Amino acid sequence: MASRALDIYQSLSEDDKRAFFGALAKDFAADPDQIDEAYRIYKSDRSNKHLAVLFRVCEPLRQELLRRLNLAQGATYELVKMRQDFLTLMKGHKDFESINADFVHLFASWFNRGFLVLKRIDWTTPASILEKIIRYEAVHKIQGWDDLRRRLDDRDRRCFGFFHPSIGDEPLIFVEVALTKGIPDKIQPILADDQYDIDAPELADSAAFFGISNCQVGLRGISFGNFLIKQVVQELKQELPNLKNFVTLSPLPTFRSWLEKTYQQ
Numbered sequence: 492m493a494s495r496a497l498d499i500y501q502s503l504s505e506d507d508k509r510a511f512f513g514a515l516a517k518d519f520a521a522d523p524d525q526i527d528e529a530y531r532i533y534k535s536d537r538s539n540k541h542l543a544v545l546f547r548v549c550e551p552l553r554q555e556l557l558r559r560l561n562l563a564q565g566a567t568y569e570l571v572k573m574r575q576d577f578l579t580l581m582k583g584h585k586d587f588e589s590i591n592a593d594f595v596h597l598f599a600s601w602f603n604r605g606f607l608v609l610k611r612i613d614w615t616t617p618a619s620i621l622e623k624i625i626r627y628e629a630v631h632k633i634q635g636w637d638d639l640r641r642r643l644d645d646r647d648r649r650c651f652g653f654f655h656p657s658i659g660d661e662p663l664i665f666v667e668v669a670l671t672k673g674i675p676d677k678i679q680p681i682l683a684d685d686q687y688d689i690d691a692p693e694l695a696d697s698a699a700f701f702g703i704s705n706c707q708v709g710l711r712g713i714s715f716g717n718f719l720i721k722q723v724v725q726e727l728k729q730e731l732p733n734l735k736n737f738v739t740l741s742p743l744p745t746f747r748s749w750l751e752k753t754y755q756q
Contacts, residue, residue: 493563500573509580516586519553554593567601567657571709574598578711595712602655602663602710604718609726612650612665613643620660623706624650627662630702631682641684642667646692651723653715664715666723667702670695670731678740697736698727 503511525548533541560566574594581587610616612624625633633639642648652665669681671688674697680686681701689695700723703716724737 493560493566496560497563497566497569501569505580508576509584512577512580512584512587512590515553515556515590516584519551519556520589521549521551551589551593553590554597557593557597561601565658567655568659568661570594571598571658571707573709575707575709578708598710598713601657602713602715606657607653607655607663607715607718609719609722610652610654611726612652612662613645614640617660620662623660623662624652624665627665627704627706628702629704631667631678638684647671647687647689647695649698649723649727651719651726653719662706663710664703664705664719666700666704666716666719668723668727669699669701670734671697671699673697674736674738675699675740681740692731693733695731696733697738698724698731698734699738699740701740 500508500511526545529541529545529548533545557570561570563569574591577587577590577594581591612620621639625635625639633642643650647670649668649670650665651668652662654660654662669675669688670692671681672695675681675688678701680688681699700720703719705711705715727734727737
């Protein structure tokens with residue numbers, strides 16, 4: 492039944508999807524009368540038993556609906572894509588904000604750090620994943636396969652991503668790292684396709700995180716970046732004990748020229 496429901500959802504028009512979310516907001520909300528009654532009982536007897544009942548009736552029915560939909564094969568990724576639709580359709584609908592909170596609440600549990608798998612992405616990674624890396628790169632656009640291969644070069648580059656067992660080869664987030672001798676002060680040499688700061692990874696003393704990209708719009712608001720960077724630092728330390736500096740290079744094109752011009756004024 493869950494599979495059938497998700498198939499039907501995918502066939503809906505944009506207006507019908509909006510109506511579906513409208514039904515979730517109205518018909519699958521928590522019952523105010525049950526909440527009032529449970530609170531009245533809990534207020535007179537603040538036991539854990541009555542607190543549990545209060546928690547239960549405060550949970551909107553749509554959370555249970557989403558959990559049941561998630562029982563279908565491949566449903567987790569379908570629900571991520573459903574939220575991607577929802578984020579577009581919720582604009583201008585204040586009554587949809589509670590649905591968004593439910594999605595975030597459930598996804599925060601389903602995509603808990605304990606379920607995420609860290610994988611190194613290199614030139615031996617399946618092409619289906621590499622194609623997605625090119626498509627999802629949101630910081631420094633990858634200019635085709637040659638550019639991608641340069642960014643994955645074993646000599647002075649590393650790339651790592653988080654994956655989730657329930658959604659297969661769809662990356663959740665990935666980070667690109669440049670291995671350098673000394674702390675770099677600009678991004679251009681790192682992005683150049685013909686410059687190498689070191690001839691072997693063991694010669695590097697610094698790792699510069701120069702691009703991190705969230706891949707799934709439907710997981711917006713679910714934090715992965717902090718965990719990813721911290722674990723990648725540990726992976727790099729284990730592989731390359733000579734690394735001493737871990738830094739980021741945040742892209743702000745033309746910022747320096749703007750700042751100099753503004754400061755002079």
